[in-house]
Amino acid sequence: MPARPCRQSIAALLLGSALGLGGCSSLLHEGTADLAGVGGAAAATAVTKNALVATSIGLGVRSVASAGLQYGERKVHQAEQDRIAAIAGPLTVGQVARWDIAHDVPIEADAQGEVTVSRLIGAPPLACKEIVFSVEDGKDKAFYVAVICQNGETWKWASAEPATERWGALQ
Helix, strand or coil: CCHHHHHHHHHHHHHHHHHHCCCCHHHHHHHHHHHHHHHHHHHHHHHCCCHHHHHHHHHHHHHHHHHHHHHHHHHHHHHHHHHHHHHHCCCCECCEEEEEECCCCCCCCCEEEEEEEEEEEEECCEEEEEEEEEEEECCEEEEEEEEEEEECCEEEECCCHHHHHHCCCCC
16 A cells, blocks of 8 residues: 555656756656656556556546646746736837746746837727847847737737747647
8 A cells, every 4th residue: 555655756756846847848748748647547546457447547637737737838928928018018119128027837937038119000999019029048039029909008919920939839
């Protein structure tokens, strides 16, 4: 019987280690999924001796863990987009400002860069702005174009196109 608490301790240690490697996205994805699959299969073998049922439980736990990680990534990306929009909203065309974000959950590395408004789109009550922003990674900069729109007092991300390259399918 002592094997079960040991497995749970190892799983918790591995999960904690995986979360500490937030900048290693592929490792985080695969590590979370694999750890959940192994942990689910280990738990399933304690419940049943049927290999098909144990495998199904392991795969189910793996899928739930992957979906949970993707949800967390979407929330991190939304926070980053909201931060850029909040900084760019008050800017006039041609003004440049710095933006940065420190993520609460270390799924991804903290980010920073500059943002400027390149043009105004629409008119009140449909006030939008096209923005150009950079993401700085040490010495390198990557540039992206997006659209933000005013929703009451808040500026929100309104375009999906730059998200496909910058944030993958999980905008």
